[in-house]
Amino acid sequence: MRKLVFLLLVIAATSCNREEQHSKVSHKQNVWVFMMAGQSNMAGRGLVEPQDTVPNKRVLTINQNNEIILAKEPIHFYEPTMAGLDCGLTFGKELTRQVPDSISVLLIPTAVGGSKISQWLGDCLHRDVHLLTNFKEKVKLGEKYGVIKGILWLQGESDANETDCPLYLSRLTDLMATFRDVINNQEFPVMIGEIGSFSSNVYFLKINEQIEAYSRTDSHCMIIPTSDLKDRGDHLHFNSEGQRLLGKRYAEAYINTVYKTSTN
Numbered sequence: 001m002r003k004l005v006f007l008l009l010v011i012a013a014t015s016c017n018r019e020e021q022h023s024k025v026s027h028k029q030n031v032w033v034f035m036m037a038g039q040s041n042m043a044g045r046g047l048v049e050p051q052d053t054v055p056n057k058r059v060l061t062i063n064q065n066n067e068i069i070l071a072k073e074p075i076h077f078y079e080p081t082m083a084g085l086d087c088g089l090t091f092g093k094e095l096t097r098q099v100p101d102s103i104s105v106l107l108i109p110t111a112v113g114g115s116k117i118s119q120w121l122g123d124c125l126h127r128d129v130h131l132l133t134n135f136k137e138k139v140k141l142g143e144k145y146g147v148i149k150g151i152l153w154l155q156g157e158s159d160a161n162e163t164d165c166p167l168y169l170s171r172l173t174d175l176m177a178t179f180r181d182v183i184n185n186q187e188f189p190v191m192i193g194e195i196g197s198f199s200s201n202v203y204f205l206k207i208n209e210q211i212e213a214y215s216r217t218d219s220h221c222m223i224i225p226t227s228d229l230k231d232r233g234d235h236l237h238f239n240s241e242g243q244r245l246l247g248k249r250y251a252e253a254y255i256n257t258v259y260k261t262s263t264n
Contacts, residue, residue, distance in 0.1 A: 020070040031146025033106045038155035040113030043076040044086025045237035052085050059092030061107040066141055076109040078129050085240050090247025098255050106146050108138045116158045117171045136182050148183055152250050154193035160203035169210040189258050191250050193224040198231040222253040
């Protein structure tokens with residue numbers, strides 16, 4: 001009996017990890033594409049649990065070969081030895097719950113852990129990824145299948161230091177303008193998550209203050225609060241529950257600020 005139970009568990013785990021191709025992509029206007037960018041907390045470092053591997057036929061992503069697949073965690077694939085739960089699948093599921101049934105969500109992962117905002121601006125090669133070039137290529141891929149609707153950005157931990165922190169506001173301003181140039185829409189919505197408040201590093205708070213300062217200059221920017229979220233025990237990365245709450249908050253921000261406004 002124990003051997004049978006073990007075998008069933010192995011089969012279930014294998015099924016959860018298997019990619020499911022999605023060949024029938026909806027009409028482009030019905031595929032809402034969201035870019036996921038930033039560093040490790042957007043790339044995902046949470047523990048992937050069974051609920052995070054249950055797909056939704058309306059929530060899609062890509063694999064390393066740029067093929068459309070049903071989204072399962074982990075979504076990011078640039079750092080395979082560190083891949084974990086991000087906020088993407090929860091975001092997609094929450095969004096599809098509140099929009100018409102004809103809409104599918106395509107999540108495009110571009111976040112790479114440990115990346116500084118200056119490295120994004122400089123298109124640096126970081127962990128074998130040219131950050132801005134990869135973002136541009138993935139935008140083109142997203143435009144092939146659907147309509148780019150927004151950016152989920154979460155980054156700043158690597159800039160939380162004496163040297164980089166004072167420059168964060170100007171660099172964030174430049175990068176969001178660069179992203180909008182790539183997408184060719186200066187009113188393109190960006191959703192920016194705060195970095196965690198669980199660190200003893202005083203510069204984490206200062207980064208969040210600059211994110212807030214930026215939002216006051218950009219009417220198409222939404223700030224995603226994180227002060228109540230918990231870390232996974234390392235005082236750096238959000239835990240699994242925190243990542244799921246982040247996904248819901250990104251979705252709620254988009255629904256309340258962009259979607260409902262456009263439909264009223």
